[in-house]
Amino acid sequence: MLRIITGSAKGKKLQSLEGEATRPTSDRIKGAMFSSIQFDIENRRVLDLFAGTGQLGLEAMSRGAESVTFVDSERAAIDLVKANARSIGFFEKCRYSVSDWRNFIRKASGRDTYDLVFIDPPYAMECCVEAVELMRDKELIIPGAIIVLESGSEDMSGIGELLGFEVLKSTSYGKKTALHVLIYRG
Numbered sequence: 001m002l003r004i005i006t007g008s009a010k011g012k013k014l015q016s017l018e019g020e021a022t023r024p025t026s027d028r029i030k031g032a033m034f035s036s037i038q039f040d041i042e043n044r045r046v047l048d049l050f051a052g053t054g055q056l057g058l059e060a061m062s063r064g065a066e067s068v069t070f071v072d073s074e075r076a077a078i079d080l081v082k083a084n085a086r087s088i089g090f091f092e093k094c095r096y097s098v099s100d101w102r103n104f105i106r107k108a109s110g111r112d113t114y115d116l117v118f119i120d121p122p123y124a125m126e127c128c129v130e131a132v133e134l135m136r137d138k139e140l141i142i143p144g145a146i147i148v149l150e151s152g153s154e155d156m157s158g159i160g161e162l163l164g165f166e167v168l169k170s171t172s173y174g175k176k177t178a179l180h181v182l183i184y185r186g
Contacts, residue, residue: 007062054081123152143186
């Protein structure tokens, strides 16, 4: 069962999709993720790039984020995110986009900027580094932006050398999951 961990919507339950298409972040990893950024959420403009159930963006809203844009390539996922946002009272503060992540970044370039980004793609996609670089190149993130990456077996050894970024946290959870928190220095 998915739920909001803390904040104004603490304890509220979230729905999830049936099947293996969406892999929600476990409570353990979500707790570690949010404890690393807990003082850097309030009033942020958030992008949840591979939204799935929307739990990461909704957790950020519960903790004081100004707004969240949810992006997922699956209509069913965005419909679920909308239902979850509506059920906990955040629907109006959110934007929703059914789009491939690359197309979204290209189209949002010059129009939108974010200062907190969650990138948690299906592990088989191995696109975290590419997504971070494209967001930087298309100026979707501003200096001081925090980028939270959750990945599987993707090679993240060069993440510390990404131009303009500093690694704040890099942790593995078992053999399958890695969590990286970056700050964009510009």
